[in-house]
Amino acid sequence: MVDITPEKVENVSPAEVPEADLYHAHSFWTKYVFCQDAKVIAIQYSGTAVVIGMVGLVLSWLMRLQLGVPETFSFISPESYLQFVTMHGMIMVIYLLTALFLGGFGNYLIQLMVGARDMVFPYVNMLSYWIYLLAVLILVASFFVPGGPTGAGWTLYPPQAILSGTPGGTGLGIILMLVSLAFFIIGFTMGGLNYVVTILQARTRGMTLMRMPLTIWGIFTATVLALLAFPALFVSAIMMTLDSVLGTSFFMPAIVEFGEQLSYGGGSPILFQHLFWFFGHPEVYIVALPAFGIVSDLLSVHARRHIFGYRMMVWAIVAIGALSFVVWAHHMYVSGMNPWFGFFFATTTLIIAVPTAIKVYNWTLTLWRGDIHLTIPMLFAIAFIITFVNGGITGLFLGNVIVDVPLSDTMFVVAHFHMVMGIAPILVVFGAIYHWFPLMTGRMLNDAMGRFHFWVTFIGAYLIYFPMHYLGFVGVPRRYWSMEDTNFIPDSAADLNAFITVAALIVGFAQLVFIYNILVSIFKGKPSERNPWKATSLEWQTETVPPGHGNFSKELPVVYRWAYSFSVPGTVDDYVPQNVHPNDVKLVEPEGS
Amino acid sequence: MTEVNVTDDRPSGMQGVIADWASDQRAFKGVPWGKAMMWIFLLSDTFIFSSFLVSYMTVRMSTPEAWPNASEVFALHMFGANIPLILIAIMTFILITSSGTMALAVNFGYRKNRKMTTLMLVLTAILGASFVGMQAFEWTKLIHEGVRPWGNPFGAEQFGATFFMITGFHGAHVSIGVLFLLIVARKVWRGDYEDDTERRGYFTSHKGSYNIVEETGLYWHFVDLVWVFIFAFFYLW
Numbered sequence: 056m057v058d059i060t061p062e063k064v065e066n067v068s069p070a071e072v073p074e075a076d077l078y079h080a081h082s083f084w085t086k087y088v089f090c091q092d093a094k095v096i097a098i099q100y101s102g103t104a105v106v107i108g109m110v111g112l113v114l115s116w117l118m119r120l121q122l123g124v125p126e127t128f129s130f131i132s133p134e135s136y137l138q139f140v141t142m143h144g145m146i147m148v149i150y151l152l153t154a155l156f157l158g159g160f161g162n163y164l165i166q167l168m169v170g171a172r173d174m175v176f177p178y179v180n181m182l183s184y185w186i187y188l189l190a191v192l193i194l195v196a197s198f199f200v201p202g203g204p205t206g207a208g209w210t211l212y213p214p215q216a217i218l219s220g221t222p223g224g225t226g227l228g229i230i231l232m233l234v235s236l237a238f239f240i241i242g243f244t245m246g247g248l249n250y251v252v253t254i255l256q257a258r259t260r261g262m263t264l265m266r267m268p269l270t271i272w273g274i275f276t277a278t279v280l281a282l283l284a285f286p287a288l289f290v291s292a293i294m295m296t297l298d299s300v301l302g303t304s305f306f307m308p309a310i311v312e313f314g315e316q317l318s319y320g321g322g323s324p325i326l327f328q329h330l331f332w333f334f335g336h337p338e339v340y341i342v343a344l345p346a347f348g349i350v351s352d353l354l355s356v357h358a359r360r361h362i363f364g365y366r367m368m369v370w371a372i373v374a375i376g377a378l379s380f381v382v383w384a385h386h387m388y389v390s391g392m393n394p395w396f397g398f399f400f401a402t403t404t405l406i407i408a409v410p411t412a413i414k415v416y417n418w419t420l421t422l423w424r425g426d427i428h429l430t431i432p433m434l435f436a437i438a439f440i441i442t443f444v445n446g447g448i449t450g451l452f453l454g455n456v457i458v459d460v461p462l463s464d465t466m467f468v469v470a471h472f473h474m475v476m477g478i479a480p481i482l483v484v485f486g487a488i489y490h491w492f493p494l495m496t497g498r499m500l501n502d503a504m505g506r507f508h509f510w511v512t513f514i515g516a517y518l519i520y521f522p523m524h525y526l527g528f529v530g531v532p533r534r535y536w537s538m539e540d541t542n543f544i545p546d547s548a549a550d551l552n553a554f555i556t557v558a559a560l561i562v563g564f565a566q567l568v569f570i571y572n573i574l575v576s577i578f579k580g581k582p583s584e585r586n587p588w589k590a591t592s593l594e595w596q597t598e599t600v601p602p603g604h605g606n607f608s609k610e611l612p613v614v615y616r617w618a619y620s621f622s623v624p625g626t627v628d629d630y631v632p633q634n635v636h637p638n639d640v641k642l643v644e645p646e647g648s
Numbered sequence: 649m650t651e652v653n654v655t656d657d658r659p660s661g662m663q664g665v666i667a668d669w670a671s672d673q674r675a676f677k678g679v680p681w682g683k684a685m686m687w688i689f690l691l692s693d694t695f696i697f698s699s700f701l702v703s704y705m706t707v708r709m710s711t712p713e714a715w716p717n718a719s720e721v722f723a724l725h726m727f728g729a730n731i732p733l734i735l736i737a738i739m740t741f742i743l744i745t746s747s748g749t750m751a752l753a754v755n756f757g758y759r760k761n762r763k764m765t766t767l768m769l770v771l772t773a774i775l776g777a778s779f780v781g782m783q784a785f786e787w788t789k790l791i792h793e794g795v796r797p798w799g800n801p802f803g804a805e806q807f808g809a810t811f812f813m814i815t816g817f818h819g820a821h822v823s824i825g826v827l828f829l830l831i832v833a834r835k836v837w838r839g840d841y842e843d844d845t846e847r848r849g850y851f852t853s854h855k856g857s858y859n860i861v862e863e864t865g866l867y868w869h870f871v872d873l874v875w876v877f878i879f880a881f882f883y884l885w
C-alpha cells in the first residue's frame with residue numbers, strides 16, 4: 056500500500072511557477088557573484104568556509120608543533136600560542152562547521168530536496184552570504200592589527216578576555232572578534248529565516264513533513280536552534296564590547312591588575328558564562344544535527360536499505376534539539392555556581408543521551424541485513440558512527456559533576472569535543488561531499504585518492520585524539536603553551552605529544568590531497584551518471600544534472616512516498632524515487648504471464 | 649498492482665492540528681512566506697530582548713552598590729512639582745496608541761482602502777517618531793545630570809549601562825520600524841499593492857496583496873510589547 060496525498064488544499068503554491076516569479080540573472084555579476092540562486096550561494100558559502108577552515112588547520116599545525124617539540128620554534132611565544140588556540144577553535148566551530156552545514160549544505164540541499172525552485176527570499180539569502188564574508192574578513196583582519204588577535208580562548212571568558220594580560224585583550228583583537236561574531240549572527244539570521252520558511256512553507260505537492268529526508272530534518276532543527284541560541288551570543292558580544300570600549304561593567308567585577316585598581320566594579324563574570332553556554336551547547340548540536348541527518352541518508356542510500364525507525368529518528372532529532380537548551384551549565388561545573396545547579400544540569404545532560412543513543416541504534420539497525428556498498432561516502436558514514444559513539448561516551452563521563460571536576464580543563468575535554476564535534480561531523484562533511492559532488496559538478500571524485508584520504512583521516516584522527524584521553528587522565532591541562540617541569544605529569548607525556556604531532560601533520564597532509572582531488576575532479580573527473588548512487592530523493596530527479604536555474608522542469612515534482620524506498624520487493628529497479636507515480640513503478644512480470 | 653489509498657477526510661481536534669502541520673506544501677495554511685518569516689524572526693528577536701533583560705536583572709543583583717530609585721531619576725519637574733515617571737507614562741501611552749493605528753492600517757489594507765491605509769501608516773510612523781524624540785529628550789536629560797554608561801551620581805554604575813543599552817536597542821528597533829512604515833506607506837500610496845498593478849510586492853514578490861502591511865504591523869506590535877516589558881522591569885521595579 057502506498058499512501059498518496061489528499062486533494063489539493065487551498066492556499067498552496069502552484070506546481071507551475073510563472074516565469075516572472077523566478078529570479079533571473081542577467082549578467083556575469085549577477086550570475087556568479089551577486090547571485091541570488093541558492094545553489095550558487097551554497098558554493099560561495101562552502102568555498103569561503105573551506106578557505107577559512109584551512110587557516111584553522113594551519114593554526115592547529117602550529118599548536119601541535121609547539122606541543123610536540125617545545126622550545127624549538129622561536130616564533131611561537133606563549134602569547135601567540137594562546138592566539139592560535141583561540142582562533143583555531145572559533146574558526147572551526149563557527150566559521151567553518153556552522154557556515155558549511157547550514158550555509159553550504161543547507162542552501163544547496165533544502166530547496167532541491169523539498170522540491171522548491173529556490174529559497175523563499177533569494178535576495179535576503181544573497182545578503183546572508185555577503186555579511187558572512189564580511190564577518191570572515193573582519194576575523195582575518197584581527198590577525199593584522201597591533202597586538203594581534205585575541206587569545207582569550209574560544210570561550211572568551213571575561214574578565215580575562217578584555218584585560219591586558221591576555222593577548223589582544225586591550226587592543227583591537229578582542230573587539231574585532233566580537234564585531235565579527237555579531238556580523239556572523241546577523242548574516243546567519245538572514246539565511247536561517249530562509250531555511251526555516253522554505254522548509255515549512257515551500258515544499259512541493261506530496262512532500263509532507265514526515266516524508267522529508269532526514270538531512271532536511273537535521274538542517275531544519277539545527278537552524279531553529281541557531282535562531283534561538285545565537286541571540287545570547289549576540290547580546291554577550293554587545294555587552295563585552297561595551298565593557299571593553301566604553302568601560303561599562305556588565306561582566307567585570309572590581310579588579311586589581313598589576314597592583315592597580317581598575318575602574319570596573321559590580322559586574323558578573325558568571326553571567327557571561329551562562330549566556331555563552333546558553334548559546335554554546337545548542338551550538339554543538341547546530342553542528343551535530345545536520346551531520347546526524349546527512350549520515351542517515353548516506354547510510355540508507357549506500358546500504359540500499361530504508362532507514363530504520365524513520366519516525367523515531369525525526370522525534371529524536373527534535374527531542375535532542377529541545378533538550379539542548381536545558382543542559383548548558385554542564386560546561387560550568389567548575390565555575391563556582393550553586394551545586395544544586397550542577398545536580399540539575401547533570402540530570403538533563405544524561406537524559407539527552409537517550410535520544411542520542413536511539414539514533415545510534417537506528418543507524419546500526421539500518422545497516423543490519425543491508426546490502427552494504429563500501430563506497431567512500433559509506434566508509435565515512437560508518438566512521439562517523441564509531442567516532443560519535445566514542446565521543447558520546449566520554450560525554451557521559453564529563454556530564455557527571457564529580458567525574459568532570461578533575462577532568463575539566465584537561466586534554467580529556469579536548470579529546471571529547473574533538474571526537475564528538477570535530478572529527479565526527481567533519482567525517483560526515485567529507486562523506487557528503489563525495490556523495491553530492493556528482494550532483495554539483497556532473498563528475499565523480501577520484502576514488503583512489505578518496506580512499507587514501509579516508510583511511511589516513513580516520514585512522515589518523517584516532518592516533519591524534521585517543522592518546523589525548525590518556526593525557527587528560529594524567530592531568531595534562533589544555534591551553535598550556537608548555538609543561539616544563541610539572542612534576543605530576545610523567546615525562547612520557549612529552550613523547551606522546553611528539554607522537555600526536557606527527558600524526559596530526561600526516562592527517563593535515565591528507566586534507567591537502569582531498570582539496571587537490573576536488574580541484575582536479577571539477578575539471579577532469581570521470582563524468583558521472585545521472586544518479587550514480589541510485590538515490591531516491593528529489594535532488595537527483597532534477598531536469599539536468601547539475602540542476603539548472605529553477606531546479607525542476609516546468610512542473611514541480613509530485614511526491615508519493617518517503618525517501619527510503621530501497622530494495623522494494625517486486626520492483627525492477629531496487630529503488631523507487633520519491634516522485635514516481637505508484638502506477639509507473641516498474642514491476643517484475645509475474646511468472647507465467 | 650500496488651494498492652493506492654487516497655484519503656481525503658481530515659481528522660479533527662489535536663489530530664487535525666498535527667495532520668495540518670505535517671501535510672504537504674505548507675505547515676501553516678494560508679500564511680504567506682513573508683508573514684511566516686516575520687513570526688520566526690520575532691521569535692528570535694524575543695530571545696535577544698530576553699537576554700538583555702535577564703542580563704540587566706543579573707547585574708542589578710550582582711552589583712554591591714544600591715540601585716538608583718527609578719521614580720526619582722525619571723521624574724520631571726513640572727508645574728512646581730516632581731512628577732515621577734511622567735515622561736515614561738506619556739511615551740508608553742503614545743506607543744500603545746500607535747499600536748491601535750497600526751491595527752487600523754492592517755484592517756484598511758485588507759479592505760483595499762488605499763487612502764486610509766496610507767493615512768494610518770503615516771500616523772503610526774509619526775507616533776513612533778515622537779516616541780523616539782521623547783526618548784532622545786530623556787537621554788539628553790540624564791546625560792546632563794551626569795548619567796554615563798560607566799557611572800552615574802545616583803548609585804550603581806550598571807544603572808546607566810543597562811539603561812542606555814536596553815533603551816538604545818529598543819529605540820533602534822522603533823526607528824527602523826518608523827523607516828519601514830514610511831517605505832510601506834509610500835508604496836501603498838503609489839498603489840503597489842492594488843490588483844491591477846504591474847509592480848511586484850515587497851518581500852513576497854506576489855502581486856495585488858497587502859500582506860506587507862500586516863507583516864510590518866507584526867513587527868510594530870512586537871516592538872510595543874517589548875516596551876511594556878522594559879517599562880515594567882526597568883522603570884517600575
Ligand code: HEM
Nearest residue numbers: 339343385386408447450451453454463464468472475476
Ligand atoms: C551524550 C552526549 C554528551 C555529553 C553528556 C556531553 C557532555 C559534555 C560536558 C559535561 C562537557 C564539559 C566538560 C568540561 O569543560 O569540563 C562537554 C564539553 C564539550 N562538548 Fe560535550 N557532551 C555530549 C555531546 C557532545 C556533542 C554531540 C558535541 C558536539 C557536536 C559536544 C561538544 C562539546 C564541546 C565543543 C565541548 C567543549 C567546550 C569547551 O570547553 O571549549 N558534546 N561535553
Ligand SMILES: [Cu+2]
Nearest residue numbers: 336383385386
Ligand atoms: Cu554541552
